[in-house]
Amino acid sequence: MNKSPENDTVNPSDPDQDFSFSDPGFSELVTSYLDGEVSGADAEIARRSIKESPEIRLVAQDIQRAWDLLDFLPVTVSPEAKTLETLALVLQESGSGPVVLDDSVNGELSTNLPPQIPERSISSKFRVGSRVKNPWWKVALIAVVFGGILGFLALGVLRFFEASQTEKIKQVIGVVENIQFLRDANDIDFLKAIAVPELFGQPDSVAVP
Amino acid sequence: MIRVREGDDEAFKELITRFHGRIHNFLKHMVGNEQTAEDLTQETFLRVHRARGRYRARCRFASWLFTIANNLALNRIRDNPSANLQPLPVTESGSLPMSHSTPRASVQEPVGKGMERAEVVAAVRAALDALNENQRAAIVLSKFEEMSYEEIGKILDLGPQAVKSLVNRARVRLKSHLLGVLDQIQSRPIEDMDEDLNE
Incomplete structure (x- = not known):
């Protein structure tokens, strides 16, 4: 059996193709075959390779035996009590119905009493009690947040009034600074006003040379 | 799951009964810690209950459930690697x-x-x-x-x-x-x- 260098992939139509686990494609084919995930020509290639090649058979056997060793891992059979604890927790969180679970966790579930779940049965993350025991920090946090918002708004209003006052002061300062010019301007207007010929009857007497 | 989506608590009880052990074992194998697995199992079912309205019947329920459990396990492992995989x-x-x-x-x-x-x-x-x-x-x-x-x-x-x-x-x-x-x-x-x- 030969495998040409340019032909590294599994080719079902080539009965003489040589396979090795160093070829990822072939390795995937064998593991898929062991998992029952291949059929037809691919399955035939894997089956024949394992049967005919001692090396491939050995590796495939080791892969399968390692797989079988997983059976040694303990498997937890979830008791009904755990199931009911989870159910009670979910229903309590959703508020969809009062649930009571006896502290002895005997598996009896009633839906006509207020919620009572043994605290030790609930993940710390979901313990409502821990939130109820320390409500003061929430109040403090809310007070700080609202205080901050109100302070910010008050500061904004104060700055607005300060700005309008500053504008008015600037206008007054402008008038004071330019009072001389304003007075001169008024004098010119006054001269213009009295320089009309009708007031004197003799135009030449007031005419500008 | 269709009944759960419509708010049937008895159906949700059946669902938890059926899958609790499987999810717990999957998570235990994933995180290698019994208590963490238990916490994550509870969290998985809480997530399922919260998201029940978004469940679509064309998706196989077990796949959906294990996807949630797997994501929770991955988050836990990435957030706190030292706490997991203890023998x-x-x-x-x-x-x-x-x-x-x-x-x-x-x-x-x-x-x-x-x-x-x-x-x-x-x-x-x-x-x-x-x-x-x-x-x-x-x-x-x-x-x-x-x-x-x-x-x-x-x-x-x-x-x-x-x-x-x-x-x-x-x-x-x-x-x-x-x-x-x-x-x-x-x-x-x-x-x-x-x-x-x-x-």
Whole structure:
């Protein structure tokens, strides 16, 4: 059996193709075959390779035996009590119905009493009690947040009034600074006003040379 | 799940009864810690209940459930790697010191030359922990949930070829880690493979 260098992939139509686990494609084919995930020509290639090649058979056997060793891992059979604890927790969180679970966790579930779940049965993350025991920090946090918002708004209003006052002061300062010019301007207007010929009857007497 | 979506609490009880143990075991194999697995199991069902309105019947419920559980496990492992994958305590019999934990392999079955069952369990656990999260999830779903590559792909959000490669790498790596154990324990015949080859 030969495998040409340019032909590294599994080719079902080539009965003489040589396979090795160093070829990822072939390795995937064998593991898929062991998992029952291949059929037809691919399955035939894997089956024949394992049967005919001692090396491939050995590796495939080791892969399968390692797989079988997983059976040694303990498997937890979830008791009904755990199931009911989870159910009670979910229903309590959703508020969809009062649930009571006896502290002895005997598996009896009633839906006509207020919620009572043994605290030790609930993940710390979901313990409502821990939130109820320390409500003061929430109040403090809310007070700080609202205080901050109100302070910010008050500061904004104060700055607005300060700005309008500053504008008015600037206008007054402008008038004071330019009072001389304003007075001169008024004098010119006054001269213009009295320089009309009708007031004197003799135009030449007031005419500008 | 359709009934759960419509607010039927009895249906949700049935659902938890059916899947609680499976989800717990999956998470225990993923995070390697009994208490963390229990917390995550509860959280998984809480998430399912919260998201029940978004469930669509065309999606297989088990796939949806295991996807949520797997995501929670990945988040926990990434957020707090030191708290996870602590070796589970094993007794001489190889089972956890909990009344409801039992090894899948027969207790009477001889383990092999000078190797205690507890040692085998510890070695298998260590080999599983040596895989990356996706490899471990693929192995656990395939081995213990007997899921097809297609189902595993849906849970891990991978295409068919990616799943095939992932499972292959995981199984080869698992074999490499367990070669020492394989050398020591009794050679177990691979009945299925031999039957196939004798056809």
